[in-house]
Amino acid sequence: MADDLNPQSITELAQALVRCPSRAGIDGYGPVLAVLEDWLAARSLPHRRLHDEAGAAVALLVEIAGGRPGPWWTLDACVDTAPFGDESMWSFPPASGDIVDGWLLGRGAADSKLAASMFCHIAADLAPRADSLHGGLAVLLDVDEHTGRFGGARAYLADPYAARPAGVLIGYPGMNEVVVGGRGLWRATITVRAPSGHSGSSRAVTGAISRAAHLVRLLEDSELPTPQGDFPLPPKLTVTAFHGGEGFSVTPDRVDLNVDIRTTPDFTAEDAEALAQQAIAALTQETSAPTEVTPVASWPSFRLTEDDQPAAALLNAAAESGLTVSPKTAGPSNIGNMLAAVGIPATAGFGVPYENLHAPDERAHLAELPTVYAVYRRAALALLTPEAQAASPEPS
Structure with missing residues (x-):
């Protein structure tokens, strides 16, 4: 020894x-x-x-x-x-x-x-x-x-x-x-779409960037529960990446968001996905362009x-x-x-x-x-x- x-x-x-x-x-x-x-x-x-x-x-x-x-x-x-x-x-x-x-x-x-x-x-x-x-x-x-x-x-x-x-x-x-x-986590990439167009067009165009920015606000304004029971920490939502667009003359038709939600025993991965879908539902009331959720990782607390x-x-x-x-x-x-x-x-x-x-x-x-x-x-x-x-x- x-x-x-x-x-x-x-x-x-x-x-x-x-x-x-x-x-x-x-x-x-x-x-x-x-x-x-x-x-x-x-x-x-x-x-x-x-x-x-x-x-x-x-x-x-x-x-x-x-x-x-x-x-x-x-x-x-x-x-x-x-x-x-x-x-x-x-x-x-x-x-x-x-x-x-x-x-x-x-x-x-x-x-x-x-x-x-x-x-x-x-x-x-x-x-x-x-x-x-x-x-x-x-x-x-x-x-x-x-x-x-x-x-x-x-x-x-x-x-x-x-x-x-x-x-x-x-x-x-x-x-x-x-x-x-x-805390556990639920991570996903959310793809926001919209019709593309010329940035100088006389026609008003709501591009994917504007829609994605709106979705970020909807996500960040979502109400998360307070800690329950013996688990001392609350859940937490963070948008960690925002990718889309190129150059100056085109409004993009696609933006990808990375969303990281930290989960707890009382707010699970299923709850996190439901919260994201609720925010997406509020966004898609404004347009028929699809918004896609691609789960990346999920671990329990x-x-x-x-x-x-x-x-x-x-x-x-x-x-x-x-x-x-x-x-x-x-x-x-x-x-x-x-x-x-x-x-x-x-x-x-x-x-x-x-x-x-x-x-x-x-x-x-x-x-x-x-x-x-x-x-x-x-x-x-x-x-x-x-x-x-x-x-x-x-x-x-």
Whole structure:
């Protein structure tokens, strides 16, 4: 168990990962997966790549099978990242990986290469005692998360050789809360049509842009319900894109709107679509030109109670490590929503403090790393050794 609570080893692997750019849709993922594979192979940890339907590698899966019957639990972290953006806005190289004043610098330091390193170390720590564990521990290292496809998680759940997890702990950063829920979403592209015409015509023409702008107002004026029950956040509607027209002399016959509606247990995807259709119905009273709705994505909201696993194990482990944390329901959706859609409970955030997530000068604070590691290790042992209270050494 040499890697148990070894901040230097965890940090060194995280540095190597940050120094290997893995921007979603930009960089190839082979190099960053190779960094992980070399580390895992050196410690004889069983691992394999997962592939999507097109044969592309989308994740690395580590599996530690216990010697006793029981459910499997999964630690999940992404190792693809957001893009760098305007590199001139960074005060250090985006793929730095350096440590300055106790901060790990670079894209992915916070989201979520440090967590990936930490979870690999937990697997290495627990592997020698696998015979005493119930069920098993999987570590999923996803390289198709920031695309929004969650391809690694999808490939994991579709893999006929992988045990279906009873729950997942996702290593997003932030130390003050354990994220136990999130709003869902309904996303669609709405196509607004109208007869085209010359912008200089003496005949009055109501083009698609005017109609689409009216629809935006109808959507944004729609009444959304207030929070009900234990779910703390209301639904939210946002028009996120408006595309149509070209040049100056023609009024366009088509405009496409992207509509993002965040949903709750009391305002579901079906309610969101009905709201959009109601606004469209008010618009189409003015013309016979068709308006089309093309659904893009739909995930349910989710929320675990403090007694639901794996939230209970993580919250208890934090308390036993001397931390005061609270359960949080997040406004943005996350991979926990996708898991909720297939009946798998998940936590979606607890980790080290961070700054500038997805922005220039992303960095993660390392002083709290031993404590965060101890919390996840304690939680994993509590889930994998249900016959006894998990014992975890305190960080030194």
